[in-house]
Amino acid sequence: MRVSIIRRAHFNAAHRLHNQEWSDEKNLKVFGLCNSPNYHGHNYDMEVKLTGETDPVTGYLYDLKDLSDLIKAEIEDRFDHKNLNLDTEEFKDLNPTTENLVYVIYNILREKIAPEYDIKIRLWETARNSVEYPADS
Numbered sequence: 001m002r003v004s005i006i007r008r009a010h011f012n013a014a015h016r017l018h019n020q021e022w023s024d025e026k027n028l029k030v031f032g033l034c035n036s037p038n039y040h041g042h043n044y045d046m047e048v049k050l051t052g053e054t055d056p057v058t059g060y061l062y063d064l065k066d067l068s069d070l071i072k073a074e075i076e077d078r079f080d081h082k083n084l085n086l087d088t089e090e091f092k093d094l095n096p097t098t099e100n101l102v103y104v105i106y107n108i109l110r111e112k113i114a115p116e117y118d119i120k121i122r123l124w125e126t127a128r129n130s131v132e133y134p135a136d137s
Helices: 024-035 064-079 098-112
Strands: 002-015 040-053 118-124 130-133
Touching: 002 064, 040 064, 040 098, 064 098, 098 118, 098 130
Parallel strands: none
Antiparallel strands: 002 040, 040 118, 118 130
């Protein structure tokens, strides 16, 4: 039986969207308020969706407690209450857009979750704006 499970998580982080190769004027024009030199923050909500075949013995697809612990250790502890630009290795040279953040999160979890599970990450930057990776084709 092929099913999906979804675990929700939350973290808060600050960032500044900025391209070092552009002028301040161009950065402001492209990124607007997200280009503030003093940074700004978001209360990110996230869904991690795993899809695969249930185990015929346990009836589980994946133990949700294990998934919760993995998300806490690998994502929440890494990014919560951090300045993504200054406090994380992942964004030292990568603009911390929500698109880039969801891709980074996916790759972190993909390394820790067995390949027989499909993974999809949805990350909300605001209550109205979210990004999903991988995208449906």
